[in-house]
């Protein structure tokens with residue numbers, strides 16, 4: 001009888017440990033300051049580099065680990081977990097999801113299976129209840145196979161954050177700043193106060209043109225005014241390199257969004273048709289930035305339609 005139990009537990013251990021295939025991209029944790037770390041993703045489109053195109057972070061406290069975002073596949077999250085385990089064997093207590101977009105949440109299940117609680121911004125249920133959520137997961141099961149497959153599932157949050165929320169774990173103090181519907185249906189950032197490190201999520205893209213999509217661009221621009229006033233020394237954007245120069249890291253997204261608003265407001269105000277307006281704008285300041293070709297026209301069009309709605 002004992003032998004059978006042992007066999008089963010070995011089998012359980014074996015299947016569990018091997019549940020997530022090892023990615024071939026290198027997932028490495030970098031220490032930023034004190035107990036704050038981040039995992040720098042590569043810069044690319046959603047399905048490039050096995051989905052490793054967004055950043056994640058974690059803070060180690062005496063009581064356990066606070067994780068910020070979970071990368072774009074369970075395999076990547078599992079590789080991140082291994083990086084955390086090189087530094088600490090403390091339990092993963094909490095995962096803060098900056099927003100519910102595929103490239104930041106498909107790794108959640110790995111931490112959930114470790115017993116972590118998931119906190120997500122208000123708006124998350126709008127995404128989870130939409131048709132877009134299962135449709136995109138099904139599409140990614142093909143485009144990101146085998147990293148996203150039939151065992152990949154959407155994890156529901158344990159707690160919804162709908163206002164600025166301070167909390168503590170161990171000796172560490174944290175502040176969640178809730179932004180509302182900005183870049184997605186709901187966005188928030190995490191400030192590790194002891195480490196003076198801000199994890200911003202996708203309200204900041206460093207080193208590339210951001211994806212505007214269905215964002216509320218005016219609210220986004222106002223949010224950046226707010227974030228630029230948070231006191232911090234280290235800054236981790238949703239995409240791109242972290243730095244100890246927060247204002248510089250925020251600069252491209254800030255300039256770009258305000259440029260779009262300024263230029264396209266004029267066009268909408270004059271009732272200039274989009275194609276004509278787009279051709280007349282001097283994009284020189286941004287056209288050498290990565291992802292310009294892929295994103296700029298789509299962004300400009302989305303902003304044009306948005307401004308038409310709100311300027312009526």
Ligand SMILES: [Zn+2]
Pocket residue numbers: 054101103104202238239
């Ligand atoms: Zn993202």
